[in-house]
Amino acid sequence: MTSCDAIVIGGGHNGLVCAALLAKKGRKVVLLEAADELGGAARTVEFAPGFRVSHVAHVLNQLHPEVIRALDLVRHGLALAASNIPTTVLSADGRHLTLHGAFGERLAGELPLGEAEAWALLRARLLRFAGALQPFLTQTPPRLRGGGRGDALAMGRLGWAIRRLGRAEMREFLRMILMDVADVLEEELSDPLLMGAVAFDAVLGTHLGPRSPTSLLALLHRLAGQADGVQAALALPRGGMGAVAAAIAAAARAAGVEIRTNAPVAKILVDADRAVGVALAEGAEIRAPVVVSGANPRTTFLDLLGPRALDAGFVRRIGHVRMRGNAAKLHLALDGLPDFPGLSPEQLAGRLVIAPGIDAVEAAFNPAKYGEASPEPVLEIVIPSLTDPSLAPAGKRVMSVVAQYAPAELRGGWEAGGPAFRDRILTVLERHLPGLSARVVAAELLTPSDLEARYRMPGGHWHHGELAVDQLMMLRPVHGAGQYATPVPGLWLCGAGSHPGGGVMGAAGLNAARRILAEAR
Numbered sequence: 001m002t003s004c005d006a007i008v009i010g011g012g013h014n015g016l017v018c019a020a021l022l023a024k025k026g027r028k029v030v031l032l033e034a035a036d037e038l039g040g041a042a043r044t045v046e047f048a049p050g051f052r053v054s055h056v057a058h059v060l061n062q063l064h065p066e067v068i069r070a071l072d073l074v075r076h077g078l079a080l081a082a083s084n085i086p087t088t089v090l091s092a093d094g095r096h097l098t099l100h101g102a103f104g105e106r107l108a109g110e111l112p113l114g115e116a117e118a119w120a121l122l123r124a125r126l127l128r129f130a131g132a133l134q135p136f137l138t139q140t141p142p143r144l145r146g147g148g149r150g151d152a153l154a155m156g157r158l159g160w161a162i163r164r165l166g167r168a169e170m171r172e173f174l175r176m177i178l179m180d181v182a183d184v185l186e187e188e189l190s191d192p193l194l195m196g197a198v199a200f201d202a203v204l205g206t207h208l209g210p211r212s213p214t215s216l217l218a219l220l221h222r223l224a225g226q227a228d229g230v231q232a233a234l235a236l237p238r239g240g241m242g243a244v245a246a247a248i249a250a251a252a253r254a255a256g257v258e259i260r261t262n263a264p265v266a267k268i269l270v271d272a273d274r275a276v277g278v279a280l281a282e283g284a285e286i287r288a289p290v291v292v293s294g295a296n297p298r299t300t301f302l303d304l305l306g307p308r309a310l311d312a313g314f315v316r317r318i319g320h321v322r323m324r325g326n327a328a329k330l331h332l333a334l335d336g337l338p339d340f341p342g343l344s345p346e347q348l349a350g351r352l353v354i355a356p357g358i359d360a361v362e363a364a365f366n367p368a369k370y371g372e373a374s375p376e377p378v379l380e381i382v383i384p385s386l387t388d389p390s391l392a393p394a395g396k397r398v399m400s401v402v403a404q405y406a407p408a409e410l411r412g413g414w415e416a417g418g419p420a421f422r423d424r425i426l427t428v429l430e431r432h433l434p435g436l437s438a439r440v441v442a443a444e445l446l447t448p449s450d451l452e453a454r455y456r457m458p459g460g461h462w463h464h465g466e467l468a469v470d471q472l473m474m475l476r477p478v479h480g481a482g483q484y485a486t487p488v489p490g491l492w493l494c495g496a497g498s499h500p501g502g503g504v505m506g507a508a509g510l511n512a513a514r515r516i517l518a519e520a521r
Contacts, residue, residue, distance in 0.1 A: 005029065005288060007277065008292045008293075010293065010294030011039065012042065013248055013506055015292070016248040020251045021071070022292075030260065030288070042056070042241040044240030047331045058329075058400045071248060076250040082388075086351070095342075096343065097194060122189065127232060129173050134224045141473040141499050180212055197353050200361055202218050205326070210361050236382065267304060268293075270488065276289070278291060291492070296323070296457060301315070302318060328406035329401065331445075332398070336396065337397050338436060339435075349387050383399050403421070406421060414448070418447050465477055473500075482498075493512065
């Protein structure tokens with residue numbers, strides 16, 4: 001048995017951030033990762049000889065600047081292969097629409113008369129609304145009941161941020177915040193490709209369609225993020241997402257964190273109703289007055305801690321957290337790229353989206369409600385080797401595709417249904433990128449079942465819980481654990497299942513470390 005000041009369970013990016021910040025304040029920290037490498041879902045994997053890809057998350061758009069500064073990540077190796085990349089919405093007839101700059105600052109393509117002006121107004125409003133929420137990404141959410149003066153002040157700051165929008169904009173914010181994104185878009189726009197692109201961004205990685213209530217809120221959560229200091233921008237990290245995790249791990253090691261891989265935790269130890277350490281699967285025990293879990297909340301409370309340490313109401317709430325994954329990943333090793341008509345090198349090196357309109361995204365979602373995969377999936381595509389040649393052999397290319405919708409609980413199971421869904425994705429790709437199929441030399445499909453098994457994500461949900469109004473802020477993951485502390489003293493949360501949610505952001509780890517350090521004063 002060994003001892004330390006703090007144990008962090010899970011070497012995903014949030015766990016690494018939390019461990020590094022605790023160690024920088026003089027704590028002796030041990031981080032335990034069950035897998036043989038760090039990063040969690042932020043990992044670069046070789047899926048075919050010489051072809052490497054960001055295995056789950058593949059576009060950087062939310063890594064928080066406070067995390068970058070606090071850990072000096074640039075000094076520890078964080079670098080971008082491409083910054084503020086464009087999004088091109090593909091059309092089967094070749095009349096593509098490109099959104100240049102952050103969230104379509106400039107549009108290029110055939111648009112109805114007045115559409116660009118209408119989009120500029122709507123874009124500015126959505127960014128203002130997301131900007132009002134932005135400061136709260138790195139704050140502990142206030143408690144609704146039993147809070148003190150600090151909680152009251154936090155609620156006041158949230159109200160003031162909304163009030164500062166101005167009277168007219170505040171009314172619009174309150175009117176729109178719980179709307180579905182389709183209604184918001186159809187009030188202002190008419191171009192199918194533009195609306196399809198925005199609707200796709202709103203529901204990416206969720207069990208929502210564009211006509212689902214609160215889908216606008218999911219879009220604002222995404223737009224509150226930054227990349228390379230620009231709100232709502234998109235970037236591709238050099239070396240893939242694994243390089244982002246490697247930079248955070250380097251910062252953690254430099255701060256003195258002891259990192260152990262291949263060290264799965266079997267149990268969180270409790271003594272006198274307080275968390276006092278962990279037992280490893282190998283049998284060893286490590287003791288510490290602070291235990292921090294970056295694992296999924298359901299895994300933390302029901303598997304590692306056990307229901308007996310919790311009251312029945314809390315166990316019921318944790319069991320009801322919605323985390324039904326709906327995204328699959330397809331990786332393609334290509335022996336080169338065909339000459340795609342109407343697409344420039346700049347467009348190909350950015351992000352490509354296949355979402356022909358709001359109705360197409362909603363139609364892709366409908367079967368998932370009943371456990372069926374989309375016959376016409378909507379797709380997000382990047383070819384990262386165009387800006388980072390280290391990811392593929394010379395002259396070759398690697399393509400990474402997020403496909404929606406792929407329900408976690410597929411009828412008949414993914415072992416039987418996976419090949420058919422892969423073929424559907426390839427069919428949609430070939431229709432919009434003719435000649436692509438002939439260049440494929442290897443392919444890997446990750447279904448929600450694969451994500452659950454390989455990355456310990458219940459339901460294959462990469463946010464560790466739906467981004468919905470009843471699972472955000474002080475209600476994330478549930479009432480009673482919404483401020484990183486848990487009902488068991490000494491046990492804390494720091495993962496994507498906590499505020500502010502998923503994405504390669506690091507804010508949950510940052511906030512948890514700050515809260516733990518504040519409690520120790």
